[in-house]
Amino acid sequence: MRDRYGAQADFVTLYIKEAHPIDEWQMDSNEKEDVCYPQPRTTEARLAIAKDFSERFRYDIPLLVDPIENEANALYAGWPERLYVIENGVIVYKGGQGPFEFKPEELEAWLAKRFPGLAS
Amino acid sequence: MSSDAPAETIVLRELRDEDLPILYEHQRDPESVKMADFPPRDLEGFHAHWAKVRANPVNMFRTIELADGTVAGTVLSFPRDGVREVGYWIDRALWGRGIASKALAAYLELERTRPLYAGLARHNAASRRVLEKCGFRFDHETETDLILVLDARSAGAYPRSVMTTKKKLWIVAGVVGGLALAAGIAMVVMMGPRNAIGMLLYDQREEGRFKVGDKAPDVALVTLDGTAVQLASRFGARPTVLIFGSFT
Numbered sequence: 001m002r003d004r005y006g007a008q009a010d011f012v013t014l015y016i017k018e019a020h021p022i023d024e025w026q027m028d029s030n031e032k033e034d035v036c037y038p039q040p041r042t043t044e045a046r047l048a049i050a051k052d053f054s055e056r057f058r059y060d061i062p063l064l065v066d067p068i069e070n071e072a073n074a075l076y077a078g079w080p081e082r083l084y085v086i087e088n089g090v091i092v093y094k095g096g097q098g099p100f101e102f103k104p105e106e107l108e109a110w111l112a113k114r115f116p117g118l119a120s
Numbered sequence: 121m122s123s124d125a126p127a128e129t130i131v132l133r134e135l136r137d138e139d140l141p142i143l144y145e146h147q148r149d150p151e152s153v154k155m156a157d158f159p160p161r162d163l164e165g166f167h168a169h170w171a172k173v174r175a176n177p178v179n180m181f182r183t184i185e186l187a188d189g190t191v192a193g194t195v196l197s198f199p200r201d202g203v204r205e206v207g208y209w210i211d212r213a214l215w216g217r218g219i220a221s222k223a224l225a226a227y228l229e230l231e232r233t234r235p236l237y238a239g240l241a242r243h244n245a246a247s248r249r250v251l252e253k254c255g256f257r258f259d260h261e262t263e264t265d266l267i268l269v270l271d272a273r274s275a276g277a278y279p280r281s282v283m284t285t286k287k288k289l290w291i292v293a294g295v296v297g298g299l300a301l302a303a304g305i306a307m308v309v310m311m312g313p314r315n316a317i318g319m320l321l322y323d324q325r326e327e328g329r330f331k332v333g334d335k336a337p338d339v340a341l342v343t344l345d346g347t348a349v350q351l352a353s354r355f356g357a358r359p360t361v362l363i364f365g366s367f368t
Contacts, residue, residue, distance in 0.1 A: 005361075008358065008359070009358055009359040009360065009361055010354060010356070010358055010359070010360045010361065011360075011361045011363065012351075012354050012360060012361070012362055012363070013362075013363045013364075013365065014341065014351075014362055014363065014364045014365075015365070015366060015367075016364055016365065016366055017366060018366045018367065018368045019365075019366050019368050020318075020368040021368055024318065024321070024322045025315075025318030025319065025321065025322040025323075026314070026318065027315065027318075027368070028312070028314070028315075030368055035367055035368050037367065037368060043342065044346075047342065047344065047346060049366075049367050050344060050367070051344055052367065053366075053367040054344060061363065062354075063343075063344060064341040064342065064343060064349060064351070064354075065341060065342045065343070065344065066339075066341060067340065067341070067342060071339050071340065072339040072341060072351065072364075073364070075328075075330070075337045075339055076328060076330070076337070076362070076364060077325075077326045077327060077328025077329075078364025078365075079324050079325060079326075079364070080324075080325070080365065080366065081363075081364055081365040081366075082364040082365075083361065083362065083363060083364070084336075084361070084362040084364075085359050085360065085361050085362070086336040086355050086359070086360045086362060087357075087358075087359045087360070088355075088356075088357060089335055089336055089352065089355050090333065090334070090335055090336060091330055091331065091332050091333065091334050091335075091336050092332060092333075092359065093332065094328075094330070094331060094332050097325045097326070097327065098325075098365070107361065111359075111361075114359065
């Protein structure tokens with residue numbers, strides 16, 4: 001999606017509080033994939049996990065971290081995952097609550113409509 | 121309603137106007153009122169009630185008369201809520217002489233509707249014995265009364281509209297509780313116990329207060345190298361896609 005629309009839209013990842021840390025709602029799948037972290041108690045600890053993530057997946061989308069006060073998450077209700085589009089400082093697309101309503105295909109459809117010439 | 125022991129000769133006859141003043145006194149007796157848990161009518165209300173009862177041919181009523189001509193009470197049957205119900209009232213001075221049982225047994229030869237129901241105050245054990253002696257058996261309870269029925273095949277035929285509110289609430293609560301329990305079990309089975317418990321304890325999803333068309337709130341963030349940055353600095357004329365998430 002970013003390859004297709006990267007020239008027309010900016011993509012930013014907001015790294016927020018963990019969805020499935022080992023000391024809260026641990027998932028079997030995370031254990032299998034060795035993604036085992038406790039919920040960070042400091043911004044530095046969250047930054048450390050975000051770096052692990054970025055390096056492990058060679059993640060090249062700009063990534064900003066929500067400090068430990070979780071203000072971004074509180075304002076945008078982003079947990080555990082969510083998509084927004086902001087244009088001219090206004091929310092123009094708001095995706096559903098993840099994981100069940102986290103729908104990248106819906107966002108892609110929105111972008112396709114926004115930039116019809118790139119939809120093929 | 122009353123109780124009784126040894127039988128006594130009684131006659132069931134048509135109600136006469138001159139019976140009414142006697143019956144009026146019967147229904148005012150405090151002990152009888154307490155036993156039946158039925159409030160007495162004043163004179164005007166009493167006559168209006170009996171005028172109504174007598175005017176409706178669906179009702180059947182008899183005066184209970186002793187061999188010496190004493191008016192001992194009344195027995196009657198009437199439709200209520202789609203079923204037929206029987207009731208009786210015996211002069212308290214004559215309780216304990218088997219009059220109620222004998223009168224009811226004789227009346228049941230005239231009133232052949234089955235099932236036939238009878239309602240009585242919960243505490244009226246004597247009247248319950250009279251009814252059971254005549255073949256009635258317990259059917260169900262309402263908020264204030266016991267309902268007995270004559271005819272074994274009639275169990276459960278009494279209209280549920282008279283079922284107690286308390287019982288209804290218990291049934292509704294039971295159904296809702298059962299469904300909730302079933303849904304809970306289904307969730308645990310589908311998700312696995314660990315996941316289900318995690319969801320119950322740690323689910324923090326919320327819709328959020330901002331919607332499409334609202335100004336996007338600015339917030340302080342940090343880059344991976346720890347540099348402070350404002351989210352709004354990334355907003356411009358081009359759409360900015362925000363991807364919220366975490367490693368886990």
